Amino acid sequence: MSKITLKNVVKRYDSSVAVREMSLEIEDGEFLALLGPSGCGKTTTLRMIAGFIEVSDGRIFFADQDVTDLPANRRNTGMVFQGFALFPHMTAAQNVAYGLEMRRVPKAETKERVAKVLDLVQLGGFAERMPRQLSGGQQQRVALARALVINPHVLLLDEPLSALDAKLRHEVRLQIRQLQQSLGLTTIFVTHDQEEALSLADRLVVMNAGRIEQIGSPADLYERPASPFVADFIGKTNFFKGTMTGDMFSTDFGLSLKVAPRVAAATLLGVRPEKIKIAKRSEAGPAGQGDINAIDGVVELVSYLGPSTEYCVRISGDHRVLVQQSNRVAAEGLEVGQPAVLTIPPEWCFMFKADANADDLKAVRPG
Ligand SMILES: Nc1ncnc2c1ncn2[C@@H]1O[C@H](COP(=O)(O)OP(=O)(O)OP(=O)(O)O)[C@@H](O)[C@H]1O
Ligand SMILES: [Mg+2]
Known part of the structure; x- marks a missing residue:
């Protein structure tokens, strides 16, 4: 529901640079996959977009609004974190409701929105279960529901499927894609799985050491890699x-x-x-x-x-x-x-x- 623009975004830590001069436009409703080797800056990029970490340089826009200096809770992004964790002492419904409570949404409305979003991820009957009573794929979908319940402008998914086995992974990723399309959500999806990225995304971004190596459609990157790094990283x-x-x-x-x-x-x-x-x-x-x-x-x-x-x-x-x-x-x-x-x-x-x-x-x- 919102175009995202990164202009020369940089993240420096004391001794290193995690993201270097990154410029990128993600179209309204686009599903973009972010790929690259471990440590190349994927999570850092997502967290800067979400507002969990500050940029060292550059600007971030949602549509025409400069959000660079907005705190995370005012950016309206839904994020599923790498190695997601549900609150173990809360039911599925309480986990999902948490973000709405933080935003002081009235109780009745919260209840209604939680029920609706649990239905959306096909967990209508699981609201009162504790996380330990849910399978990995179900927990993953609760995490997704928790990100979706706030009606985000932007959905940021950091390796949301890495804990799942191959078959479940396939199932949940199709659900994510369908949801994303039906809601028209601008989505950035970080994955280590090339096949996942090639099959799901409208466009892929391959990162290497904090820089963008190439942006393009799955076929672009596979058939016309811009560098040996991309040719080697995507496929063989x-x-x-x-x-x-x-x-x-x-x-x-x-x-x-x-x-x-x-x-x-x-x-x-x-x-x-x-x-x-x-x-x-x-x-x-x-x-x-x-x-x-x-x-x-x-x-x-x-x-x-x-x-x-x-x-x-x-x-x-x-x-x-x-x-x-x-x-x-x-x-x-x-x-x-x-x-x-x-x-x-x-x-x-x-x-x-x-x-x-x-x-x-x-x-x-x-x-
Ligand atoms: N708080 C921090 N202080 C210093 N360096 C950091 C900090 N957080 C991340 N880094 C460094 O920034 C670089 C990018 O990290 P990031 O987590 O974005 O990588 P990633 O692409 O998500 O990797 P992975 O695929 O392993 O999740 C890494 O070299 C990391 O060590
Ligand atoms: Mg990461």
């Missing part, structure tokens, strides 16, 4: 170091690969495991001169993953390539120790080049 990527000559990339171990994005100064090539084709050498014959990007290798590992099979293939010398193949057709034949031919489609290669101003490599896109 095979990387080759080397140099470009014309439209050929020569790896530092002597492999020549034709690439579609011709990037003069590229020094790193990345390719996703599922974009690489794999075939038995006996079927394909040895990789010939005429084949584009065909590489000989030997299968070292086969991991059956259900919908797909993953192969680790050793190519020249000590280099290994990860290949993933759909099991749409039965995964038969390729076994450990067998020779295989890999084919790398030029159009699926990510090209990165060293940026003079950063330690890191940045993607370059032609055109």
Whole structure:
């Protein structure tokens, strides 16, 4: 129900900087996932938006209102904390009512709103249960109800599902998404789970050491990662170091690969495991001169993953390539120790080049 804008937000602690010059706009009703390695500043960012910690620099806006100096209880954000905890000595209903009591909402109205929001998270019949009498997923939904009951403008969820097992996680996250959509709530969701982020969010933000590495739709980040960090963090990527000559990339171990994005100064090539084709050498014959990007290798590992099979293939010398193949057709034949031919489609290669101003490599896109 509110657009959120961060302008050059910084959080400094005595000895370190947790968030560096962060600028970000989250659209009204948008579901944004915040991803990044442990310690990169996700929780700090959420807590600054909620007003639980002060910014060291920069401004935060909800719609057109500058909320930077507003205390947390006047920002109207609902937050589910990392490692959420319900008050153990209060019933589900009392836990949910707590925020309304703090805001001195009249008793009758509180009762009505608590009942309504417990229904919303499908816990209508559980109001009088103590937390210990609830399952993990039910407790999680009480925590969510506690965040929603104040009719927040903004919903901030800090790894709200991390305590749940895979199946329940899936269930609760769908509920969160449905609720968020039906209420039109602007939501920031922190998660360690990439699949969760890719499947739920309108846009993803990948953070690294207090900075935004990339913002974009799930497909943007997966198909067009802006840096090796993003390519590596979201999904899996095979990387080759080397140099470009014309439209050929020569790896530092002597492999020549034709690439579609011709990037003069590229020094790193990345390719996703599922974009690489794999075939038995006996079927394909040895990789010939005429084949584009065909590489000989030997299968070292086969991991059956259900919908797909993953192969680790050793190519020249000590280099290994990860290949993933759909099991749409039965995964038969390729076994450990067998020779295989890999084919790398030029159009699926990510090209990165060293940026003079950063330690890191940045993607370059032609055109
Ligand atoms: N009160 C504090 N004083 C000093 N440094 C802090 C404080 N709180 C957090 N930090 C530091 O700020 C950085 C960012 O912490 P933050 O909790 O935002 O990380 P995170 O991305 O949420 O990590 P995780 O995925 O582990 O939850 C970390 O390096 C952390 O050690
Ligand atoms: Mg955190």
